[in-house]
Amino acid sequence: MANIGFIGLGNMGGPMAANLVAAGHRVVGFDLVAENCAAAAKAGVSVAASGPQAVSEAEIVVTMLPAGRHVLSVWNEVLGAARPGTLFVDCSTIDVESALEAHRIAAAAGMASLDAPVSGGVGGAQGATLTFMCGGADDAFARAKPALGAMGKKIVHCGAAGAGQSAKICNNMILGISMIGVCEAFVLAEKLGLSHQALYDVASTSSGQCWSLTTYCPVPGPVPTSPANRDYVPGFAAALMLKDLKLSQDAATASGAATPLGAHAAELYEAFEAAGFGGTDFSGIIAFLRERARA
Numbered sequence: 001m002a003n004i005g006f007i008g009l010g011n012m013g014g015p016m017a018a019n020l021v022a023a024g025h026r027v028v029g030f031d032l033v034a035e036n037c038a039a040a041a042k043a044g045v046s047v048a049a050s051g052p053q054a055v056s057e058a059e060i061v062v063t064m065l066p067a068g069r070h071v072l073s074v075w076n077e078v079l080g081a082a083r084p085g086t087l088f089v090d091c092s093t094i095d096v097e098s099a100l101e102a103h104r105i106a107a108a109a110g111m112a113s114l115d116a117p118v119s120g121g122v123g124g125a126q127g128a129t130l131t132f133m134c135g136g137a138d139d140a141f142a143r144a145k146p147a148l149g150a151m152g153k154k155i156v157h158c159g160a161a162g163a164g165q166s167a168k169i170c171n172n173m174i175l176g177i178s179m180i181g182v183c184e185a186f187v188l189a190e191k192l193g194l195s196h197q198a199l200y201d202v203a204s205t206s207s208g209q210c211w212s213l214t215t216y217c218p219v220p221g222p223v224p225t226s227p228a229n230r231d232y233v234p235g236f237a238a239a240l241m242l243k244d245l246k247l248s249q250d251a252a253t254a255s256g257a258a259t260p261l262g263a264h265a266a267e268l269y270e271a272f273e274a275a276g277f278g279g280t281d282f283s284g285i286i287a288f289l290r291e292r293a294r295a
Contacts, residue, residue, distance in 0.1 A: 005058035013064035018043035023150035052081035068098025135163035232284035239278035
């Protein structure tokens with residue numbers, strides 16, 4: 001079992017740290033929000049007074065933070081407090097350039113590093129069923145894999161530094177586009193007098209089948225565990241989907257890739273957030289599409 005420092009104990013990081021504790025690891029955590037620290041302490045995490053203190057005895061340091069600037073700020077703050085050779089694993093979803101810079105500053109400080117963003121949302125974090133998309137050296141991936149396995153059920157080495165973030169951006173662009181497509185199909189079905197269940201029964205077993213339909217169906221009823229049955233209380237908030245779609249479009253611009261559907265999905269989620277629904281589950285965009293149809 002490893003000594004693990006964990007910085008960022010929010011909706012995702014808190015349950016992830018708790019699962020590390022449950023697997024037998026010693027976890028020392030830190031978060032700027034006192035309530036997050038208190039919840040982590042109840043799950044068995046030893047709460048540090050600062051980021052540097054959280055990493056001072058760690059073999060592995062995990063960060064789960066909102067954006068690239070936060071990751072770079074925290075890593076610059078704590079790298080000097082860690083033991084030489086400590087493995088730094090960032091599980092945040094950030095831009096590829098920031099991920100590459102994080103690898104660079106870790107190497108300059110004599111540390112190993114891995115970018116390892118996740119898919120699976122809060123439910124996956126709580127249930128230890130996350131998918132980890134990892135970028136970095138083979139030896140860093142091998143060192144991280146046992147700890148990642150305590151927090152997820154699938155761990156994929158996508159390639160060199162930055163490859164994990166690249167995979168996450170591409171995956172979530174698919175997700176954003178597919179959710180809009182599923183929502184549009186249900187809106188059209190409603191106009192045509194077709195029941196939600198009838199469309200689901202057909203599409204879920206034919207060529208329209210996708211995760212956005214069968215796991216996260218945007219209308220109540222067909223998939224009882226989807227947020228649509230809880231008034232769209234988020235498993236994955238629309239604001240986070242917008243963040244990821246913007247990252248995909250930044251990457252597309254930088255690389256010269258043509259992603260017209262990704263760009264349009266970003267525009268729709270930006271309008272959805274601007275209308276005051278950033279805290280709603282991203283599948284709740286179906287209501288926004290219904291209103292556009294009435295306009």
